[in-house]
Structure formats: C-alpha cells, structure tokens
Amino acid sequence: MFVMMTYNMVKKLFSFSLFFFCLYGFAQNYSIQGKIIDQNKAPIPYANVVLKTSTDSLFIKGTSTNEMGLFEIENVNIENYILEVSYIGYSKHVTRIEVKNDLTLSEIILVEDVEELEGVTVTAKRPTVKRLVDRVVFNVENSTLSNNNVLDVLKNTPGVIVNDGSISIKNSTPTIYINDRRVHLSSSEVQQLLEGTSASNLKSIEVITNPPAKYDAEGGAVLNIVTSKKIIAGYNGSVFGNFKQGSVFPKYSFGTSHFFRTKKLNTYINYSISPRKEFRGYDEFVNFIDLEQTTSSWKTKFGLNSKTSNHNINANIEYELDKNNSLGFSTSMMISPREKTRYHSSAITEVFNNMKVLDSTFITDNISVDEKFNLAFGLDYIHKFKKNGEKLLFNAHYTDFDFSSFQNVDTDYLFPDESLIRSNQFQTFSSQAIKIYTGQVDYVLPSYGSGMFEAGVKIANINSKNILTQYSFKNGIKEQDFQNSDTFLYKETNYAAYLSYSKEWDSWNLKLGLRNELTRVEGNSLSNSTVNDTKYLKFFPTLYISNKLNDQNLLYINYSKRIYRPRYEQLNPFKYFLNDNTFITGDPNLKPQIDNQFILGYTFNQDYTFELYYRHENNPFLQYFYQDNGRNLLVYQYTNTDESVSYGLDFTTYVPLNRFWNLYFLSSIFHYKTNFNPIESNLVSFEGKQWSLYAEINNYFTLLKDKSLSIDVSFNYLSPTNDGPTDSSFVSSLDINLKKTFWQNKATFSLGVLDIFNTRNFNATTKYLNQDIFTKFQLENRLFVFGFNYKIGNLKLKNNKKSIDLLERDRLSKGN
DSSP: OHHHHHHHHHHHHHHHHHHHHOOOOOOSSEEEEEEEEOTTSOBOTTOEEEEEETTTOOEEEEEEOOTTSEEEEEEEOSEEEEEEEEOTTBOOEEEEEEESSOEEOOOEEOOBOHHHHTTOOOOOOOOSEEEOSSOEEEEOTTSGGGGSBHHHHHHTSTTEEEETTEEEETTBOOEEEETTEEOOOOHHHHHHHHHTSBSTTEEEEEEESSOOTTSOSBSSSEEEEEEOOOOSSEEEEEEEEEEEEOSSOEEEEEEEEEEEEOSSEEEEEEEEEEEEEEEEEEEEEEEEEETTEEEEEEEEEEEEEEEEEEEEEEEEEEEEEETTEEEEEEEEEEEEOGGGOEEEEEEEEEEEOTTSOEEEEEEEEEEEEEEEEEEEEEEEEEEEOSSTTOEEEEEEEEEEEEEEEEEEEEEEEEOTTSOEEEEEEEEEEEEEEEEEEEEEEEEEEEOSTTOEEEEEEEEEEEEEEEEEEEEEEETTEEEEOGGGOEEEEEEEEEEEEEEEEEEEETTEEEEEEEEEEEEEEEEEETTTTEEEEEEEEEEEEEEEEEEEOSSSOEEEEEEEEEEEOOOHHHHOOOOEEEETTEEEEOOTTOOOEEEEEEEEEEEETTTEEEEEEEEEEESOEEEEEEEETTTTEEEEEEEEOSEEEEEEEEEEEEEEEETTEEEEEEEEEEEEEEEEOOTTOOOSOEEEEEEEEEEEEEEEEEESTTOOEEEEEEEEEEOOEEETTEEEOOEEEEEEEEEEEETTTTEEEEEEEESTTOOOOOEEEEEETTEEEEEEEEEOOOEEEEEEEEEEEOOTTOOOOOOSOHHHHHTSOTTO
C-alpha cells in the first residue's frame, strides 16, 4: 500500500515537473524503442542494435543499448525492416518488424552462446580512460593495478592527487562513494579502508568533478568506486595477496573473494587482512618571536612507528523476488583490534636561546594503543514498473562506529650536559561512538525519446559521543586533569529532496537538477556548558549542457553548488595533547563552507580536452598549524577562513599511439588564493596565494601475442602549493608496474616499484607575521610491490562483459 501511494504521489509530482522542466516539440518521425535482457532478466548494456532493409539486408541505422539495456532508433520511415541484436557471448537475435507509428518492442532476450566460446579465451580490450559529460571513468579491470589495493589505484587515477594522508581533486577534498553509496568516514579512515581493500574486484573509478543532484550536496567532487558484478550462474572466486617493502618496514595484505549466483540469488563476500608496519618521520624547526625578535628556537627530530592489522569484510546478497522486484543486503566492516594496533613515537627537541646557544633538551616518548570497529549495513529494495527503465528504489543504511585510544606520554627535560632537570608524565583515554541512520527513496522515469527524470528524498541522522579523560602525575600519584577532560555530544539531522532531468536530442545533451537540504546541528561540550544549535535550509542547483559540434568536437559547460559541513572531530573543542607542548583542538562554532563551481570544457578530435574552471569557497575551514608565542605552544586548530578562490586550465588526452601503447596525459595550471584571519594577530585579514602546476603522464603497454603482459609507467608532478598560512614544496613520483597472466588467465602476478626516486617527500613552511615554522617530512613512499591473484571456480565465461572496442561502439550514432 505504501509503495502504491508513494508511486501515485510521485507520478503526479513528476508530471508537473516534466511540464515545468522540458517543453519541447514532438517530432513527426517514428521511433523504435526496446530493451535487451539476458535469460536471467538482467539488462545487457552496450549491445549492438542494427536496423536493415527487409529485402536485401542493407544497413539503415544503428545504435547500442545504454547501462539499463534500453535502446532507441529515431527518424524511422514507414516500412518493413530487419532488426538484428548482437553481443559477445550470445547468439545473434534477428526479427522482422513493421513500422507504422512509434513502436515499442517487447523485451528481447539474448541466449548465451556457450558452444561458440568453449575453450576460447576472450580478452577484453577497452580504453583505460573514458570521458563522459559529467565525469571521467578510469577502468582498471585489465590494468596492472588490479593486484594492488584501491588506494594505490587512486594514486594512478587521472586528476586525483593522493599525498601525505589527503586525497584531492581540483584542489578540493572529494567525497567517497562505493557503488553510488556514500562512505561515512573521515579522510584518514577512508584511506585506511581503501588501503586495506583489494582492487582485484574493482571495475572502475568515476571522477565526478561537479556531482549531479542525485548525490549528497555535502563535499566537493565525488569519487565513485565501482566494483564488478559477476553475472554468470555458478561459482567463482579468487585468493589474492600483496607485499610492499618500504625503506624501513614490510607491509602485507591478503584475502579472498567469492561469488555465487543462481537463477534468483546473487551473493558476494570479500575478506582481507592487512598487517603492516609504517614509519613516519619529520624534522621541525620553530622560531618563537616576540616584538619581531626571536626569543627561542626549537629543533625537533620526530619518528613514529605504527603497527596495524585491519580486517575488512564486504558482503552483498541480492535476491530476485520476481521479474519486477528484488531485495538486497550489503555490509562493509573494518575492524582494528587493540592487540594489533600500536603507535610508538619519539621526539628529541633541542631548545636554543636568542643567541642560538643550546639551552636545554626535552625527549618525549609517546605510546598509544587503539581499537576501532566500523560496521556498516545496507538494505535495498528495487521495484521495476512495466515501462522499460521506470523503477522505484528504497535504501536504508546504518553505521556503528566505535573507537577508543589510550596513550601514555613521558617527557624528560635535560640540561645541555644531559643531566636531568625534571620529568613529566600524563595519560589520555579518548573514545568516540558514532551512529548513522539514513533512509532514501529514489524514482527513475524514462521519458519520451532519450529523456530521463529522477527524483528522491533522503533523511540522515548522526549521533556522536566523544569522551576525553586526561590524567596527570604528581609525586607519582595519578590524578584526573579536569581542565583538559571533557565530554562532547554531537547530533546532526539532514532532510533532503532532489529533482533531476536529462535529455539527449540531435547534437545536444542536457542534465539539470535541484537539491534542497534542511540541516540541524547540535553540539554540546559538557565541561564548559558550551552549546551550539544551528539550523539552515540550502538549495543546490546543478546544470550540465553539452553540444556535439560534429563527430570529433564537443563543447560543454557545468555548474554546481556544494556544501562542506564541519564534522564531529572538527567541532570538538577538546585539547588533545600529543606532548607537553603540542595539542589538537576544534572549534564548536565552525560555519559550513559553501562552494560554487563552474567548468567550461571543449573536446576536439575526440581525444583532446581543455577545461577552464572557477571555484569560489565561502567560509572555508581548515586545520592549520600555528605557534602560540606567548606560551611556547604548538597548536593544530580547525578554523574558518574568510574566502578562497581558485581557477585554472586543465588539459587531458588519452590516445592510442599504436596497437600496444596507449598514452594518457593530464596537465593543470591553477591559481589558489585564501583570505584568513590569523589567530595570533590582531590584523583583520591575511592573504595567501600561489600559481601551481600539476602534470601526470601514464603509459599503458600491452605486450606478447596473447596480450598477457601489461606494463604501466606513470609519472606525476605537483609544483609548490599554498593552503592559506602554509606553503608546501614540490612533489613528484615515477612508478612502474608489470602484470603477467598465466594458465589461461587463472593466475596473475604483478611487480612494481612506486616512487622510484623517492621524490614524494616534501617540505612545509609557515612564515608570516610572528609565525615561523619549517617542517621536512620523511615518509615511506618508495615501495617495492609484489601481488598475486588466483581464480577458482567457473572461469569459462569470466563475466559477460563487452569486448567490443568502446571507441568503435561510440561511432554508432543514434538515429543517424
């Protein structure tokens, strides 16, 4: 009953919205529409559909099915025709049709051609990079990267920069989705998840610089990680492993994946474990300044050894209730047990007086143990209506995140002759419990021709409880430090609704949408009774327009408005001390950041694309490192800046140089300017700005007669950058990866070297007014990598994917 009421209500809403959004004349020519499916009722994308004369079988028109298996041939005259449908691995379907008016065919079922493929190894050859109107799709199934983890794949994904714990696209932090479902994790947790997830079942990475209205307005660009779906009946699976040797420690990951499909049931489970040790070091130089004179200088050598062993479990169960209804359950779990998670950092700081003479030294030893459980569960229901492509989708999601940490910090203060001045010890217990509930309804309605209407509503609720208890020691007696202990409660509720319409006609492509979100945020610091209760309603329009000037040239323009909401750890006012003189803190009064972004693009000769972009950020917030000169403290603090503006020109190309060598090249020259209010100054505003260059070149080689050997050689370079108060030096990396398949594609081995010349380490400088900090990082970026994957089960037809070259498929113009 609820479904039918929702359906009737939505249908009325959509009828009005369609009238409002698209008023266009109806063509007087006739069209042929249909849907191609397999024997399991699954749609077949990219099947070839050809219309021929009924008398002598001459070619008239051709097209291919979209992702939902739908096709349309327009501008068809009254006549008798032969319709041929073909797809690799299936018998050709031929039927005679008569066109008297607009014709909608019943579903066409393609039958697997098992005998034709018996004993034949089908090697899919497809471009590694494909550009769509609103995104770039990086296909990795046939690349050497498939034996690595997902984070390694991101490091090689065009336009994505992964550097020192951050992921960025066009100088902004993207939101991570997996199969169009958002991952509710912080930046560091996302990297841990992706680093512990094998890429063996990864299909593609979608880089969406201006996300459409379907996606949450939260965040900038979207990285959608798409996993492959095995659609052949029976069982198949794999075992895989990965080894990396850094300059200090080795790192491992291994696991197994299993697929099983019957007529109605489709199951998948993946388990991996990544026991690893990491080293992170840096040298830090700080000058404390008073009245433009250096009063003290600190020189610190820092080293961190970490030991982790993350367990990752991903599972999915889909059951087809009938041909129109299906139910799915999915889960993603990341577990870091306490006994396997340990961090040990040591720091030696030399303190010099204003005459540059050594005054004292303090040595800090910090040991912490952590435990983390991140359990996510999803329930999906899909109802397909009689009209091809029309469907209603329900999704419910629940995340239970539980993190706890205990650290012990000992500091010895020494005279220059290394005799003891005094010792200090403190301990900290912190915990964070987060529960996330979301519910979403989406409706998809294909309209006349190639139009598509989408709408949906979503509600999300986030509850977080953060506890920090600090203990100090006096005369060997442990006491709670109430001044630095607190409990912070955070609650966020978000209501969202969106409308989206897309249409292709002649040489034009239009996609527009509107999303509105009502958000309420409540933050409560119990120790100082600080309460922040904020409510706001925002509208987020999106627009995509492209014009195909001819077969070789395309012009497009995109616009989107986005929001960044402060997260719990950024609002948390705790002072989390790393040592006696350094702490991390948040700001409960942070404002949300609003971005407006425009992109003007031009693709010529199919292979070369230029993009001009402009982005304005209002109230951007960032965590920056500054020195408290009055108290000789170093502080990591989240704060809002006034505004930021960035603009630039991007150039990309993906070209086959010959039959075994494909080249991808990207360059981006951009300017970034930030206005901010220095915490340590009475000035109203301070400006940081920088022109920067990012360049990336990837070479993909496919060798040997059976194409069983692949070599990828990639190089990327990022010139010096600015992020408000901090300037960073250039970074670059040269990576080489080889992949070889054996035993009729059952086994795959890969070898590689990442950051061959160890040039991904960088320096950071903060120097303005009374701030003078220089940091030189020493990370384990140069890695020797070895990976393997062995497949078991039904491999006769690995999966029913197309092997037609996508460039050739795209030449089949619709209705021409």
